[in-house]
Amino acid sequence: MTTASPTAAGSGASATQAFRATRHDTAAVTAERISDVVSAVLAGVHNAIREKKLTYPEFQAAKQWLIEVGEGGEWPLFLDVFVEHEVEHVAAETQSGTKGSILGPYYLPDQVRLPSVATLPMRSDEKGTPLVLSGQVRDTEGKPLAGAELDLWQADGDGYYSGFAPHLPDGNLRGVIVTDDEGRFTVTTIRPAPYQIPTDGPTGKLIEAAGWHPWRPAHLHLLVRAPGHRKITTQLYFQGGDWLDSDVAQATKPELVLNPQPGDDGTLHAEYDFVLERDAA
Numbered sequence: 001m002t003t004a005s006p007t008a009a010g011s012g013a014s015a016t017q018a019f020r021a022t023r024h025d026t027a028a029v030t031a032e033r034i035s036d037v038v039s040a041v042l043a044g045v046h047n048a049i050r051e052k053k054l055t056y057p058e059f060q061a062a063k064q065w066l067i068e069v070g071e072g073g074e075w076p077l078f079l080d081v082f083v084e085h086e087v088e089h090v091a092a093e094t095q096s097g098t099k100g101s102i103l104g105p106y107y108l109p110d111q112v113r114l115p116s117v118a119t120l121p122m123r124s125d126e127k128g129t130p131l132v133l134s135g136q137v138r139d140t141e142g143k144p145l146a147g148a149e150l151d152l153w154q155a156d157g158d159g160y161y162s163g164f165a166p167h168l169p170d171g172n173l174r175g176v177i178v179t180d181d182e183g184r185f186t187v188t189t190i191r192p193a194p195y196q197i198p199t200d201g202p203t204g205k206l207i208e209a210a211g212w213h214p215w216r217p218a219h220l221h222l223l224v225r226a227p228g229h230r231k232i233t234t235q236l237y238f239q240g241g242d243w244l245d246s247d248v249a250q251a252t253k254p255e256l257v258l259n260p261q262p263g264d265d266g267t268l269h270a271e272y273d274f275v276l277e278r279d280a281a
């Protein structure tokens with residue numbers, strides 16, 4: 001999974017390898033559905049061309065950039081930053097329980113299983129303020145879900161993800177916490193840094209050329225699952241953190257913002273309960 005490249009752009013590129021290595025729940029679609037959706041996408045592009053009076057040199061520049069995104073392996077990065085939030089919003093229309101957010105390009109399956117009170121795997125000198133996240137997993141009727149899984153992954157104190165940034169040990173700041181008999185969990189980690197889209201790849205070059213900023217606010221990624229219940233894909237953010245109101249990936253929701261309080265030793269403590277809906281019968 002980890003590439004030899006020490007560059008940040010390598011992170012975006014190795015997301016393509018990770019995507020290919022993972023089994024995805026892909027759709028079987030009819031010709032009618034393909035025609036309907038692709039026609040709508042093309043109509044949007046055609047409309048932008050007419051409205052903005054796109055020139056031939058601009059068309060060729062766009063083609064060149066699209067080729068570079070593919071060659072650089074940045075399609076998962078680009079699509080998850082600029083497109084996934086809309087797919088998530090459509091999915092959210094038919095979901096109850098804890099609010100969802102986008103998956104993003106840096107999930108890796110099959111991480112270490114941990115008990116209900118646990119510390120995420122981290123280096124002995126892991127940089128960052130210690131953070132303890134605790135809470136309970138329940139169903140929509142309030143019944144605690146024992147043995148539910150919190151599959152948690154996050155950036156480190158420099159904004160890098162293990163498995164994608166080659167200098168990090170495999171599995172760093174990733175783990176699957178299993179809730180106790182009362183559905184409770186307490187996980188110790190560090191507060192992640194905000195995430196910056198690699199500036200040296202085609203996605204970063206577009207962002208710079210457009211005069212946008214390349215930042216996501218600091219966040220924890222979570223999949224929360226329990227047998228017989230709909231899996232939740234979400235993220236938790238930090239009140240007052242940089243970029244919370246201008247996430248480049250447009251993936252924040254007010255219900256997903258933690259407000260951790262420091263204890264006597266400076267460790268931050270936050271609580272969050274998750275609510276899962278039953279699978280449709």
Ligand code: MBD
Pocket residue numbers: 077080081102103104105106195216249251
């Ligand atoms: C991330 O860390 C992320 O969460 C998303 C959605 C896109 C790029 C990097």
Ligand code: FE
Pocket residue numbers: 104106195219221
């Ligand atoms: Fe992320």
